[in-house]
Structure formats: structure tokens, C-alpha cells
Amino acid sequence: MHIFDSVTKTKRRFEPLIPGKVSLYVCGPTVYDDAHLGHAKSALVFDLLRRVLEAEGYDVTYARNITDIDDKIINKSREAGISITELTDTYTEAYHRDMSALGVRRPTLEPKATESLEAMFDLIQKLLNTGHAYQTSNGDVYFDTGSDNGYLSISNRRQDETDTQQRVESFDEKRHPADFALWKGVQDDDVAFDSPFGKGRPGWHTECSAMIEKHLSTHTEYAIDIHGGGADLLFPHHENEAAQTRCATGHELARYWMHNGFVTIDGEKMSKSLGNSFFIKDALKAYSGEVLRFFLLGTHYRSDFNFNEEDLLAAKKRLDRLYRLKKRLFGMKAVEERTPFQAALLEALGDDLNISKALALLDEMIAAANEGLDADPKDKDFKRKVLADLAYVESLLGYGTMNPYAYFQHGIDEGTKAKIEGLIAARHEAKQAKDFERSDALRSEITALGVQLMDTPQGTFWEKTE
RNA sequence: GGCGCCAUAGCCAAGUGGUAAGGCAUGGGUUUGCAAAACCUUGAUCCCCGGUUCGAGUCCGGGUGGCGCCUCCA
Structure with a gap:
């Protein structure tokens, strides 16, 4: 496995800190x-990474946190007039529902901020004890960036005069403008936790370092093997996490850093402040989760990804090819069997998740399978190999998990389905009677319902039209 | 202003310095009662200008054009 490390900006061979094991931490929602x-x-990106590492034989411990205490949460719960936990439970559940629809497997661990307070206290206390943090008169505890020789080594920034912009938590007792809050003291607020440093709330960056130390640390030169997240988190979030860990524990945070590119919509960055966020639950109304998975995972993880309907449709058609092949072999049981294709697929993905190369291999496999099935539809050995390859693709990439018939009928309601079946039966009778005029008329009627027919030796099937 | 990324056929998109993968769309063909699917076939010298090299999309320099981070953000 080779991984592009965003700190050194080079592709490096992956070597685990502990042989056979991988510790992976990704910033969650x-x-x-x-x-x-x-x-x-x-x-999706880190789900794929996890699958590839596992396919390579590693025992992967994957943690993705859930931030369930934060100013935005507090504000929203007040607006909505519901409790914090009611709000966070609702959206945590929604997150799980959406991710599961996309075929994202649950991480090994999903620590919540509110359940990691003790670990945060430990971290902050260590930083205070070693002089890397200080408390101000209003109860805030700040990380002293000036005390960390390694500060800015993660994002490769330079500390210059222009970097004097005020941070949100800016306060004039701060020693340096870049110092960030580990703990925000709160006096007159009910949404606060008791801590050794007084009543308050944790700063945003604190939880990740604390959770990593608590759940994942290898206690070697680095806390964990791989730390991942969106490219926007590189600075300041990951820089600050790294600083906390370095100063509190003496080891670096991660040996490899991976950052995925942004999703833009019609070329514009999607962000909360621009208000052009595209919710997964809305996309799922029109497309199956697997189509969205295939589309979103279709370009290299480090590239920016532009979401638009046209490209999504092209991606769906590409995935269709896989399901067309599945349809040809429908009902046959897969047996595990290693093939050169599988080895090549894993090798492609092992090269910093080169999905384009992997998909090219997949397309070639599909083409060869179709060709072979055309040449000799009864070759059992050949079919067995194809089925084994499809099963491998399903487990490694998460493509081909659905019933192929259901896949092509996604988005048609039950009532319409029954109507279509009735019309197909009538058309079948007309065809038997060689009344092609009537059979074509019936087909037009069926086509008008947004589906198309496919006559095969096994009977007539229908699919939803694009 | 500081730091950084990207620029390959109509579109999406790979590409260890040696004469450009794959997919979608398009045209032609095989098959089919018709149609769909499947299969065969069809196209780019890689933003521009210099340089290094026997040889550059692929390295270096300079442009031009997009974009991101520096403030909550995946």
C-alpha cells in the first residue's frame, strides 16, 4: 500500500507502527x-481505505468521532426548542441512516465528545502542567502555540505578521493571536460541564487528540498510523490537534495524513455559509445509495469533486454495466476463488486508492465476462470465475450489492409496478398470437410509464428509463 | 497580502521521461419481429512560451486561466 501523505506531500509506502495492525482516525460530523x-x-473515501487495508490483511481499528457539543448545536437546540441530546440523537441517527444507504460500513469506534470529557481533562491538565497551556481570568484555557516548536509543521505554514487575524475565541489575555481555546469557561450558562478548570465547554480541537489518546494510541513514535479528514481541516484543525498531542504526550499524532478534496456543486464550493449544501437524504430520493456511492467515489479522493446531474447519470450508466452482467448470472451462487483480476484490482487501489485504474480494470473484466458468456453460455468454470470476481468487487468496492432487477427498477412505486406487470402479460399474449401491432401499441403504453422493456429468451423484463 | 492545488478528446477521468487507460455521449456494423442489452468499430500530441534531455503530458522557469486554506466547515 502506498499513501499520499499530505504533510510531506509525497506518496509513501505504508508501514504500520505495529505489524499487522492499522490505527485510523477520521474527523466525523x-x-x-x-x-x-x-x-x-x-x-466514503475512508470507508474504501479501510476496506483496502483489510483486504491487504491488516487488522484495522477505525475511529470516527461524533461532535455532539458545540456552539452551533446549542444555538440550534434553542431555536428548535428541544434539548441538546434530543437534537444530537436525531442527527446522529440521520447520519448513520444516510451513510448506511451509501454502503459505508460503521467504524470500529464512534466516540462522542460528551462521553470523552475525562480524556479531554487529562489532555488539558497535561498541557497546563507542562506549560503548554494557560488559563485566563475568564476561565478559558488556551494552548500556547509559541511553546510548541513543531507548530505549523503539519500544514507547512509560516508564522508571519499577516497572521494576526482575530480568531473566534479571541481574547486580549491571549499570548499570541494563534493560540486556541482548549476549554471555554462559561459562567452564566446552563449548557456547561464541570471540569478541573471550572465550568465550561471544550474547544473544538480538544476532543480529537483526547479520543485518539484514549482509544487508539499505539504509544510509539506516533500515536496512530493514519489521520484523515476533509482538506479544509488541515488548518487550523489538524495543526492544532497535532500540537496538542505533541506537547501533551511527546509523540507525534499521525505517521500519515490523508485529506480528501472538496465537493463542489456546479463549480461552487458547498458550504454552510453559502447555503448551497446538498443533503444526502435529498439525493437519495432520486438515486439509489449505491449509484451515489459509485459517483462520489468515481474520481480520485484528493481531487475536488464537482457534483452535477449530467456526470451522475454517466456514472450510473457505468455502474449499470456491472448490474447487467449480474443479471446474466442471476441466481447463481458465488464461490470464493482468487483470480488475477482480483489481485490487479487490489494493487490498483493499493496505489493511494487509484480508483480510476480500478474502474478501468473492472470495465475490462465486465467486457471479458460478457464476451465469454456470448461465446459459450454454458461454460461453468468461466461463470464461476466471473461470479467470484463480482463477489470480490462487492466486498472491496461495495458495488453490486443489490438485486439486479431491483437495481434497474429503483424509483418506481408499487402501484405502477403492478400496472406494468399487467400490461406485459397482455403484450405477451399479443406476441404469442403474432399480433405485433397490438404488442407494439402495448409497449408504447408501458414506455409512457417511464420504463423500457427488454425481451430475452428468459422472458420480458422491464427497467426504469433514465 | 501569506500558503497551496489544478489545467489531458464534446463531457467525466487515469497516466514510474520513451511515442496518450477506462467510462459517458457520437457515427458505422453484428444480433433482434421491432426495440433494449451484449459484442465489434469510430476520435485527443495533453492551456501558452521558453529550457533540460537522444527523447517531456510527465522535470525546471515564466505566463494565462480556474480553485482552495488563512473565519464555522467533510
């Missing part, structure tokens, strides 16, 4: 709203 395409991209 703040649960105050529905998940959007950006959340999906990140979750």
Missing part, C-alpha cells in the same frame, strides 16, 4: 444538521 455530500465524500 458535528451533529446539528443533516449530512451533506461533503460528509458523504469523506466517509
Whole structure:
């Protein structure tokens, strides 16, 4: 496996800190709203990474946090007039529902901020004890960036005069403008936790370092093997996490850093402030989760990804090819069998998740399978190999998990389905009687319902039209 | 202003310095009562200008054009 490390900006061979094991931490969502395409991209990329590492034989411990305490959450719960936990439970559940629809497997661990407070206290206390943090008169605890020799080594930034912009938590007792809050002291607020540093709430960056130390740390030169997240988190979020961990524990945070590119919509960045977020639950109304998975995972993870309907449709057609092949072999049981295709597929993905190369291999496999089935539809050995390859693709990439018939009928309601079946039966009778005029008329009627027919030796089937 | 990324056929998109994968769309063909699917076939010298090299999409320099981070953000 080779991974592009965004800190050294080079592709490096992956070597685990502990032989045979991989510790992977990815920044998860703040649960105050529905998940959007950006959340999906990140979750999908690291889901794929996890699958590839597992296919290579590693024992992967994958943690993705859930931030369930935050100013945005507090504000929204007040607006909505519901409790914090009611709000965060609702959106945590929604997040899980959406990710599961995209075929994203649940991580090994999903620590919540509110359940990791003790670990955060430990971290902050260590930083205070070693002089890397200080408390101000209003109860805030800040990380002293000036005390960390390694600060800015993750994002490769330079500390210059222009970097004097005020941070949100800016306060004039801060020693340096870049110092960030580990703990925000709160006096007159009921949404606060008791801590050794007084009543308050954790700063945004604190939880990740604390959780990593608590759940994943290998206690070697680096806390974990791989840390991932969206490219926008590189600075300041990951820089600050790394600083906390470095100063509190003496080891670096991660040996490899991976950042996925952004999802834009029609060329524009999708962000909360622009208000053009595209929710996954809305996309799922028109397309199956697997089509969205295939589309979002279709370009390299580090590239920016532009979401638009036209490209989505082209991606769906490409996935259709896989399901067409599945249809030809429908009903046959797959047996595990290693093939050169499978080895090549894993090798392609092992090269920093080169999905384009993997898909090219997949397309070639599909073409060869169709050709072979055309040449000799009864070759059992050949079919067995194809089925084994399809099963491998399903487990490694998560493509081909659906019933192929259901896949092509996605989006048609039950009533219409029954109507279509009735018309097909009538058309079948007309065809038997060689009344092609009537059979064509019936087909037009069926086509008008948004589906198309396919006559095969096994009977007539229908699919939803694009 | 500081730091950084990207620019390959109509569209999406790979590409260890040696004469450009794959998919969608398009045209032609085989098959089919018709149609669909499947299969065969059809197209780019890689933003521009210099340089290094026997040889560059692929390295270096300079442009032009997009975009991102520096503030909550996947």
C-alpha cells in the first residue's frame, strides 16, 4: 500500500507502527444538521481505505468521532426548542441512516465528545502542567502555540505578521493571536460541564487528540498510523490537534495524513455559509445509495469533486454495466476463488486508492465476462470465475450489492409496478398470437410509464428509463 | 497580502521521461419481429512560451486561466 501523505506531500509506502495492525482516525460530523455530500465524500473515501487495508490483511481499528457539543448545536437546540441530546440523537441517527444507504460500513469506534470529557481533562491538565497551556481570568484555557516548536509543521505554514487575524475565541489575555481555546469557561450558562478548570465547554480541537489518546494510541513514535479528514481541516484543525498531542504526550499524532478534496456543486464550493449544501437524504430520493456511492467515489479522493446531474447519470450508466452482467448470472451462487483480476484490482487501489485504474480494470473484466458468456453460455468454470470476481468487487468496492432487477427498477412505486406487470402479460399474449401491432401499441403504453422493456429468451423484463 | 492545488478528446477521468487507460455521449456494423442489452468499430500530441534531455503530458522557469486554506466547515 502506498499513501499520499499530505504533510510531506509525497506518496509513501505504508508501514504500520505495529505489524499487522492499522490505527485510523477520521474527523466525523458535528451533529446539528443533516449530512451533506461533503460528509458523504469523506466517509466514503475512508470507508474504501479501510476496506483496502483489510483486504491487504491488516487488522484495522477505525475511529470516527461524533461532535455532539458545540456552539452551533446549542444555538440550534434553542431555536428548535428541544434539548441538546434530543437534537444530537436525531442527527446522529440521520447520519448513520444516510451513510448506511451509501454502503459505508460503521467504524470500529464512534466516540462522542460528551462521553470523552475525562480524556479531554487529562489532555488539558497535561498541557497546563507542562506549560503548554494557560488559563485566563475568564476561565478559558488556551494552548500556547509559541511553546510548541513543531507548530505549523503539519500544514507547512509560516508564522508571519499577516497572521494576526482575530480568531473566534479571541481574547486580549491571549499570548499570541494563534493560540486556541482548549476549554471555554462559561459562567452564566446552563449548557456547561464541570471540569478541573471550572465550568465550561471544550474547544473544538480538544476532543480529537483526547479520543485518539484514549482509544487508539499505539504509544510509539506516533500515536496512530493514519489521520484523515476533509482538506479544509488541515488548518487550523489538524495543526492544532497535532500540537496538542505533541506537547501533551511527546509523540507525534499521525505517521500519515490523508485529506480528501472538496465537493463542489456546479463549480461552487458547498458550504454552510453559502447555503448551497446538498443533503444526502435529498439525493437519495432520486438515486439509489449505491449509484451515489459509485459517483462520489468515481474520481480520485484528493481531487475536488464537482457534483452535477449530467456526470451522475454517466456514472450510473457505468455502474449499470456491472448490474447487467449480474443479471446474466442471476441466481447463481458465488464461490470464493482468487483470480488475477482480483489481485490487479487490489494493487490498483493499493496505489493511494487509484480508483480510476480500478474502474478501468473492472470495465475490462465486465467486457471479458460478457464476451465469454456470448461465446459459450454454458461454460461453468468461466461463470464461476466471473461470479467470484463480482463477489470480490462487492466486498472491496461495495458495488453490486443489490438485486439486479431491483437495481434497474429503483424509483418506481408499487402501484405502477403492478400496472406494468399487467400490461406485459397482455403484450405477451399479443406476441404469442403474432399480433405485433397490438404488442407494439402495448409497449408504447408501458414506455409512457417511464420504463423500457427488454425481451430475452428468459422472458420480458422491464427497467426504469433514465 | 501569506500558503497551496489544478489545467489531458464534446463531457467525466487515469497516466514510474520513451511515442496518450477506462467510462459517458457520437457515427458505422453484428444480433433482434421491432426495440433494449451484449459484442465489434469510430476520435485527443495533453492551456501558452521558453529550457533540460537522444527523447517531456510527465522535470525546471515564466505566463494565462480556474480553485482552495488563512473565519464555522467533510
